Amino acid sequence: MRHSNLLINFNQGMKCKHLQAEREQANGVRMAIVTLDHFARCVGESFQVDMGTGCLAFTLTEARPLPERGFAGMVRAPFSLLFRSASKVLLPQQIYRLRNATLGILDIFLVPVARDKDGIIYQAVFN
Known part of the structure; x- marks a missing residue:
């Protein structure tokens, strides 16, 4: 059995x-081979975050490289993305399904890192 x-x-x-x-x-x-170049061309574009019962609009505000500390078998150079949400609702860190006209559907781990008068900033790190 x-x-x-x-x-x-x-x-x-x-x-x-x-x-x-x-x-x-x-x-x-x-997702296994997505690189900074994929996202760099999408800075300023809208990403719809699927919340199950609806969507929240995020804007990709920054795509930048991170210091590279290479190791054998490294798939890509590390990079960071910053997304801004105009919503005042704070989403917990977790994997979210994002939709974008250029990149399609992506499952990305987002972490809230800052809040200002314009909304909440979320970060995704790829390494």
Whole structure:
């Protein structure tokens, strides 16, 4: 019984990874290989954050490189993104599904890092 449960869980995991890869490929930009260049051309563009019951509009305000501390097998140069939300509602740090006209659908871990008179700033770090 245990062996068959493990096999079912393994097969479901493989199926989920396969579906995830298909979804990423269908959206045009694979998260595993997304680079600063993908986002740099989108500074100033709107990103819709899917909240399940609706969307919040974020604007990509900055895309900049981070100091590179390379290591063997490094996939990309590290970079940081800053998004601004005009909403006064503070979202907790977590993975959010973002939609953008240029990049399509992306799942990105966002962290609130600042609040000012214009709204809340969220950061995403890729390394």
